[in-house]
Amino acid sequence: MALFADRVDAGTQLAASLRAWRGRDAVVLGIPRGGVVVAAVVASAYGWPLDRVPVRKLGARGNAELAVGAIAENARVLSEPMLRLTGTTPADLQRVEQAERAELARRSAAYPSPGIDLGGRVAIIVDDGIATGSTALAACRAVRSRGAADVVLAAPVAPYDWAPDDGVVDAFVCPHRPREFRAVGQFYDAFPQTTDEEVARLLARNLPT
Structure with missing residues (x-):
């Protein structure tokens, strides 16, 4: 049985694991594409602003x-x-x-950004899952270079033996760490490819008016 119904469900579960940061001056940055869907749920749960950190x-x-x-x-x-x-x-x-x-x-x-100043703030980087970890680590390094005081990597699922390199993040939050791990999609009932249009729509909702 899958761990998550879809990315929204994964975001809800991940948000529950981030309660310790409730009330902090935090910014949530989703890794496009699918990570932005999960990140939008996390940001909404605590009233944090949403941004993106493109990685390839x-x-x-x-x-x-x-x-x-x-x-x-x-x-x-x-x-x-x-x-x-x-x-x-x-x-x-x-x-x-x-x-x-x-x-x-x-x-x-293509993906709108509010251009949030991360200086002195908590940056919570969110993806829909971690496989090899390369994209997550690149995202963390990019965000650190923007002056974030603390970098938190958060994902709903990752291999049990994976951990960020020393010094890359200040905290790693992951509620599910299965031993049998083939691909992120195996843990979702529905794991469709997220479109550019969906990412842009979610980000646009969080732009200042």
Whole structure:
């Protein structure tokens, strides 16, 4: 049986695990696309503002779905073990990174942002689940570079043996840590691809009027 009915249900469960930050001067930043749906529920639960932190996975040679790293604005994360395991060469990496930086720029332009100053605030980064962790770590590094006082990584599900690298986050919140983990989608009854339009609509609701 799945852990979550859909991303809204996952957001509700994740919000319950973030009660310790209730009343803090926090900003919720969703990782597009699916993470923004979960993040919107978390932000609404505590009256926190919602923003986004675009990130792009760097796929392995011959398997674009297998991450060997990730990029975000002002951040780049690579997994040397995965690069060696997949035989991804520097030339391979350069090609995929060039394409993903173009997509990163497109998404940054497509998804509205309130441009919230994170200086001195708690930044809660939310995704719909963590598999390899590359995109989550890139997002955390990007947000840290914007001056957040505390960086909290929050996801409804992640492998039991995964943890953020030392110094990347101040707290990691994850209510479900299953031992058998193949893909994030296996833990959802409904896990459709989130569209650009849905992400933009959720973010637009939180823009100042």
